[in-house]
Amino acid sequence: xxxxxxxxxxxxxxxxxxxxxxxxxxxxxxxxxxxxxxxxxxxxxxxxxxxxxxxxxxxxxxxxxxxxxxxxxxxxxxxxxxxxxxxxxxxxxxxxxxxxxxxxxxxxxxxxxxxxxxxxxxxxxxxxxxxxxxxxxxxxxxxxxxxxxxxxxxxxxxxxxxxxxxxxxxxxxxxxxxxxxxxxxxxxx
Amino acid sequence: xxxxxxxxxxxxxxxxxxxxxxxxxxxxxxxxxxxxxxxxxxxxxxxxxxxxxxxxxxxxxxxxxxxxxxxxxxxxxxxxxxxxxxxxxxxxxxxxxxxxxxxxxxxxxxxxxxxxxxxxxxxxxxxxxxxxxxxxxxxxxxxxxxxxxxxxxxxxxxxxxxxxxxxxxxxxxxxxxxxxxxxxxxxxx
DNA sequence: GTCATTTCTTTACATATGTAAATGCTCAAC
DNA sequence: GTTGAGCATTTACATATGTAAAGAAATGAC
Numbered sequence: 057x058x059x060x061x062x063x064x065x066x067x068x069x070x071x072x073x074x075x076x077x078x079x080x081x082x083x084x085x086x087x088x089x090x091x092x093x094x095x096x097x098x099x100x101x102x103x104x105x106x107x108x109x110x111x112x113x114x115x116x117x118x119x120x121x122x123x124x125x126x127x128x129x130x131x132x133x134x135x136x137x138x139x140x141x142x143x144x145x146x147x148x149x150x151x152x153x154x155x156x157x158x159x160x161x162x163x164x165x166x167x168x169x170x171x172x173x174x175x176x177x178x179x180x181x182x183x184x185x186x187x188x189x190x191x192x193x194x195x196x197x198x199x200x201x202x203x204x205x206x207x208x209x210x211x212x213x214x215x216x217x218x219x220x221x222x223x224x225x226x227x228x229x230x231x232x233x234x235x236x237x238x239x240x241x242x243x244x245x
Numbered sequence: 246x247x248x249x250x251x252x253x254x255x256x257x258x259x260x261x262x263x264x265x266x267x268x269x270x271x272x273x274x275x276x277x278x279x280x281x282x283x284x285x286x287x288x289x290x291x292x293x294x295x296x297x298x299x300x301x302x303x304x305x306x307x308x309x310x311x312x313x314x315x316x317x318x319x320x321x322x323x324x325x326x327x328x329x330x331x332x333x334x335x336x337x338x339x340x341x342x343x344x345x346x347x348x349x350x351x352x353x354x355x356x357x358x359x360x361x362x363x364x365x366x367x368x369x370x371x372x373x374x375x376x377x378x379x380x381x382x383x384x385x386x387x388x389x390x391x392x393x394x395x396x397x398x399x400x401x402x403x404x405x406x407x408x409x410x411x412x413x414x415x416x417x418x419x420x421x422x423x424x425x426x427x428x429x430x431x432x433x434x
Numbered sequence: 435g436t437c438a439t440t441t442c443t444t445t446a447c448a449t450a451t452g453t454a455a456a457t458g459c460t461c462a463a464c
Numbered sequence: 465g466t467t468g469a470g471c472a473t474t475t476a477c478a479t480a481t482g483t484a485a486a487g488a489a490a491t492g493a494c
Contacts, residue, residue, distance in 0.1 A: 115385055123388045138381050141374045147385070174363050181370035184377055185330045191380045192327050196304055196336070198387050199312045199420050203451080223472060231388050236451055238473050391480080412442060425481055427443050 058131035060105045060159060067182040074173040081166060082159035087111075087152045094136040094150040099143060102160050103135030109156025110217075112225060113148050124228040126194075127153075127217060134158065137187065153221055203232045204240050247320035249294045249348060256371040263362040270355060271348035276300075276341045283325040283339040288332060291349050292324030298345025299406075301414060302337050313417040315383075316342075316406060323347070326376065342410055392421045393429050 061079065064070065070078075085104065087093055094100055096116060111128040125148060128134045139146035140163045170177040197206055207230055211218060218226060227237040250268065253259065259267075274293065276282055283289055285305060300317040314337060317323045328335035329352045359366040386395055396419055400407060407415060416426040 115389060117389055121389075125384070125388070138378050142378060170367075174366070177363075177370060178359075178366060181366060181373055184370060184373040188373055188377045188380060189327050189331060191377060191384060195314070195380060195384060195387070196312075198384070199314070200304060200306055200310075222470090232450095233452060234472070235453080235474085239451085242473080393480095411440090421480095422482060423442070424444085424483080428481085431443080 057107060060107070060131075063105065063131040064179060067186065068175075068179050070175045070179055074169075074175045077169055077173055078166065078176055078179075081161040081169075083161070085158055085160045087156040087158065089152050089154050091152050092149055093134060093152060093156075093158075094139075094146055094148065096146055096149050098139075098146050100136035100139035100146050101164070102162055103133060103137070103140060104158035104160040106130050106132045106134050107157045107159065109158075110153045110220065111150055111156060112153055112221075113150045114228070115148055122228060123231070124225055127214065127221075127229070129217075133183070135163070153225070198231065203230055203236060204243075206230050207237065207240055246296060249296070249320075252294065252320040253368060256375065257364075257368050259364045259368055263358075263364045266358055266362055267355065267365055267368075270350040270358075272350070274347055274349045276345040276347065278341050278344050280341050281338055282323060282341060282345075282347075283328075283335055283337065285335055285338050287328075287335050289325035289328035289335050290353070291351055292322060292326070292329060293347035293349040295319050295321045295323055296346045296348065298347075299342045299409065300339055300345060301342055301410075302339045303417070304337055311417060312420070313414055316403065316410075316418070318406075322372070324352070342414070387420065392419055392425060393432075395419050396426065396429055 060082065061075065064075065064078070082105065087109070093104070093111060094113075106128050107130055109129065111134055113125045113128070113134075115123045115125060117123070128150075134150060136146040136148055136150065138144075138148075166176065166180070197209060201209065207226075210226065210230065223237060224234045227234045230237065232240075249271065250264065253264065253267070271294065276298070282293070282300060283302075295317050296319055298318070300323055302314045302317070302323075304312045304314060306312070317339075323339060325335040325337055325339065327333075327337075355365065355369070386398060390398065396415075399415065399419065412426060413423040416423045419426065421429075
């Protein structure tokens with residue numbers, strides 16, 4: 057397991073007291089399989105770091121269809137990031153696919169650190185930039201690769217995950233139906 | 246036309262001297278129709294604010310197919326953002342679709358302002374967050390809407406643009422062929 | 435205006451994917 | 465083991481989209 061501390065230090069250097077001030081805001085929580093960590097329609101106030109377990113973020117259309125957007129497992133920050141930033145109502149749901157252990161903090165309390173700890177603001181900028189880069193990668197993939205190629209990429213980027221979750225979750229992530237994913241899998245052999 | 250100054254002030258408050266220090270880094274440039282402002286394979290060093298004109302950013306597959314990613318016109322910041330952030334080689338091309346007037350600065354010089362002007366770092370964080378939110382919007386649209394719906398959204402979000410650029414650029418942005426866009430347009434009437 | 439070039443639309447056919455329903459598989463509860 | 469529920473696969477058919485080629489329309493050069 058990658059610790060929260062070392063995860064954060066990947067992004068940028070932070071002085072020990074600033075890092076400690078940040079880490080002190082986080083409290084351990086657990087979340088059971090099937091529970092929603094974030095719910096569409098609410099305004100997000102908190103975010104968490106995943107220590108163990110697996111979650112998925114998904115959009116739900118007005119007709120009730122679900123579209124998986126991303127999976128989270130250690131090490132990852134989980135939260136309705138767009139809602140935290142914009143303070144608007146959240147559009148995504150985040151569900152635990154297994155029991156999860158996380159550490160959680162109030163986002164506003166993190167913002168309150170900025171004045172005294174500019175390095176924390178820098179860290180957050182770096183994380184925002186990293187999120188942007190990740191999202192761009194996925195955007196490129198959605199546009200340039202067909203479903204079969206996206207499936208191959210998924211396997212590369214999430215080794216082992218395929219065997220932990222339902223096929224229909226993967227299909228949803230790839231933007232296709234389970235039927236089509238089944239056909240793609242059949243063709244590969 | 247929206248001035249660079251007022252564009253920036255939409256994101257966050259900035260003191261006059263910090264803002265001026267930032268604006269002083271920017272120099273007017275022009276870019277002719279057809280020229281590339283950023284080229285795949287290079288490492289980006291500069292970014293610009295679009296005052297007049299129209300640009301497109303696109304990916305190019307190894308087979309030479311192009312995929313439009315976004316269009317830029319006043320007010321917008323244009324640059325190979327991911328490459329600037331990661332300092333890795335740029336994956337996108339940015340082409341002027343018309344003659345353009347922009348103001349341009351060296352990205353490193355902006356970073357150098359951070360120590361003396363923390364508000365500039367805050368501004369950049371806010372912009373990074375905004376870019377993330379925009380990208381998420383497009384991701385949602387790519388996954389949840391079919392091509393016909395994405396076309397309707399495009400018309401809403403880029404009023405008038407449809408008549409300024411070639412249909413095949415729009416098709417590429419929507420992720421479909423000109424043939425299919427033509428069919429969608431035909432069906433609408 | 436005429437011509438050439440580019441762009442847009444249309445057509446015919448091929449492929450990818452969706453929908454719905456049937457079938458088969460897995461695993462856990464009993 | 466038996467059973468049932470949930471999941472995965474398969475099948476048949478419908479739709480969306482792609483490809484290639486032809487024709488129509490728009491644009492710019494002269």
